[in-house]
Amino acid sequence: MFHGKMKALTFSYDDGVTQDRRLLRIFEKYGLRGTFNLNSGLFGSAAAFYDEKKNRTFPHVRLRETEIAEVYAGHEVAVHSCTHPVLRNLPDEAIIREVEDDRKALSALVGYDVRGMAYPAGSGAGTPHVTEVIRANTPILYARTTVSTHTFDLPEDPLLWHPTVRHAEKDKALELAARFLALEPDTPQVFYIWGHAYEFERDDDWDWFDAFCRMISGRSDIFYGTNREILESAR
Numbered sequence: 001m002f003h004g005k006m007k008a009l010t011f012s013y014d015d016g017v018t019q020d021r022r023l024l025r026i027f028e029k030y031g032l033r034g035t036f037n038l039n040s041g042l043f044g045s046a047a048a049f050y051d052e053k054k055n056r057t058f059p060h061v062r063l064r065e066t067e068i069a070e071v072y073a074g075h076e077v078a079v080h081s082c083t084h085p086v087l088r089n090l091p092d093e094a095i096i097r098e099v100e101d102d103r104k105a106l107s108a109l110v111g112y113d114v115r116g117m118a119y120p121a122g123s124g125a126g127t128p129h130v131t132e133v134i135r136a137n138t139p140i141l142y143a144r145t146t147v148s149t150h151t152f153d154l155p156e157d158p159l160l161w162h163p164t165v166r167h168a169e170k171d172k173a174l175e176l177a178a179r180f181l182a183l184e185p186d187t188p189q190v191f192y193i194w195g196h197a198y199e200f201e202r203d204d205d206w207d208w209f210d211a212f213c214r215m216i217s218g219r220s221d222i223f224y225g226t227n228r229e230i231l232e233s234a235r
């Protein structure tokens with residue numbers, strides 16, 4: 001149960017890009033909560049990505065260190081490694097350093113003990129060694145993968161927390177939302193949506209996402225929380 005409710009809903013967004021500000025305005029409008037996975041070694045870095053299908057570029061600019069505490073207040077900040085490497089390509093000591101240095105830097109910025117994580121560059125699922133190194137050497141409580149399950153089950157292993165759906169799978173996300181809203185479960189169920197906020201700009205999806213958030217919000221039988229709140233209240 002999540003604070004007396006059998007259903008919970010959470011979001012997870014990666015890389016700490018400037019589009020997170022607009023995403024957070026939507027979350028705040030509808031009373032939604034999420035977890036934001038940040039790379040403390042890359043704060044303030046600016047790039048532009050090119051989208052072939054749309055033949056245009058869109059900005060991938062990361063928020064600055066001084067903005068983090070203010071922008072993400074009321075939500076959860078979590079580890080995404082210092083520099084966003086493919087962790088499975090690194091020696092164990094470097095994996096630990098990428099996670100722990102990020103965790104400590106973020107904790108200092110936000111003023112609480114950061115314990116969550118999302119694997120960078122999809123480098124979690126299918127690489128059990130990375131997961132075991134993190135489990136044995138860090139206090140990380142959970143780590144999200146990039147593998148959509150299209151189910152609402154809590155993770156068997158929180159260090160391999162597979163989300164329900166990526167928001168960019170729009171039709172699937174809508175179908176799952178309708179199913180989740182109608183659900184009257186006997187066991188705790190979580191609707192877990194993830195992505196990157198720059199995708200809304202790339203795909204012109206802001207209005208779609210606003211409507212999606214309106215649809216899933218405001219339900220008295222759903223607990224809206226951060227990843228960590230959901231995991232801890234489920235115990």
Ligand SMILES: [Zn+2]
Nearest residue numbers: 014015120121
């Ligand atoms: Zn990332």
